[in-house]
Amino acid sequence: xxxxxxxxxxxxxxxxxxxxxxxxxxxxxxxxxxxxxxxxxxxxxxxxxxxxxxxxxxxxxxxxxxxxxxxxxxxxxxxxxxxxxxxxxxxxxxxxxxxxxxxxxxxxxxxxxxxxxxxxxxxxxxxxxxxxxxxxxxxxxxxxxxxxxxxxxxxxxxxxxxxxxxxxxxxxxxxxxxxxxxxxxxxxxxxxxxxxxxxxxxxxxxxxxxxxxxxxxxxxxxx
Ligand SMILES: [Zn+2]
Numbered sequence: 120x121x122x123x124x125x126x127x128x129x130x131x132x133x134x135x136x137x138x139x140x141x142x143x144x145x146x147x148x149x150x151x152x153x154x155x156x157x158x159x160x161x162x163x164x165x166x167x168x169x170x171x172x173x174x175x176x177x178x179x180x181x182x183x184x185x186x187x188x189x190x191x192x193x194x195x196x197x198x199x200x201x202x203x204x205x206x207x208x209x210x211x212x213x214x215x216x217x218x219x220x221x222x223x224x225x226x227x228x229x230x231x232x233x234x235x236x237x238x239x240x241x242x243x244x245x246x247x248x249x250x251x252x253x254x255x256x257x258x259x260x261x262x263x264x265x266x267x268x269x270x271x272x273x274x275x276x277x278x279x280x281x282x283x284x285x286x287x288x289x290x291x292x293x294x295x296x297x298x299x300x301x302x303x304x305x306x307x308x309x310x311x312x313x314x315x316x317x318x319x320x321x322x323x324x325x326x327x328x329x330x331x332x333x334x335x336x337x338x339x340x341x342x
Contacts, residue, residue, distance in 0.1 A: 142191060142192065143196055147196050147199070147200040148200075148224075149186070151201075151203060151221075152221045154175045154201055155219055157175070158170060170205055170209075172201055172202060176201055179194070179197055204219060264307075267310065268288075270302075270306050271295050271302075274293040276291070276293065286299055286300075287299055288301075
């Protein structure tokens with residue numbers, strides 16, 4: 120079987136990097152728009168004119184003189200903007216897309232992106248997880264989160280007081296101490312295992328069952 124994998128990486132830039140990236144994007148957008156405006160004017164006066172990367176690239180030194188802040192941006196990025204415009208023109212002439220449009224500030228696109236993340240949110244995440252697991256030969260077992268962060272994995276005592284801070288778990292009944300995330304992970308794993316055991320046995324169990332050690336037995340009793 121031929122499996123094609125795609126990898127997507129997310130950059131996690133910090134303060135200065137973000138500023139610099141925004142600045143570069145601004146310069147690239149400026150050059151793209153200016154080149155497009157020039158190209159449109161040219162086409163208006165001469166309908167036989169074609170897009171020429173070299174002709175536009177020759178303008179770059181003059182534009183940098185006129186707008187000195189363009190010099191802060193890497194010259195290859197500005198050249199890439201012109202190449203992108205070239206691709207947009209090629210796509211237009213081969214009828215793949217519409218006529219190249221001026222690039223606007225990214226605000227609108229970003230609000231759309233935020234909305235799509237909100238729309239997709241957990242549903243998309245869960246679907247991805249299911250898909251990846253199936254690919255690797257695993258299964259996804261959903262458990263109710265109820266009490267998973269409050270139940271002591273050692274003695275089973277459930278209390279909000281077991282969780283004094285966000286990070287630390289300390290059982291007020293038996294004194295068991297552990298990182299709170301780890302405790303939740305243990306409880307979730309047990310709940311999931313109990314759920315699988317019950318499904319294998321064809322038993323019905325309340326979803327909250329299985330969050331501590333003794334609960335695997337509850338499932339057998341239901342059967
Ligand atoms: Zn305890």
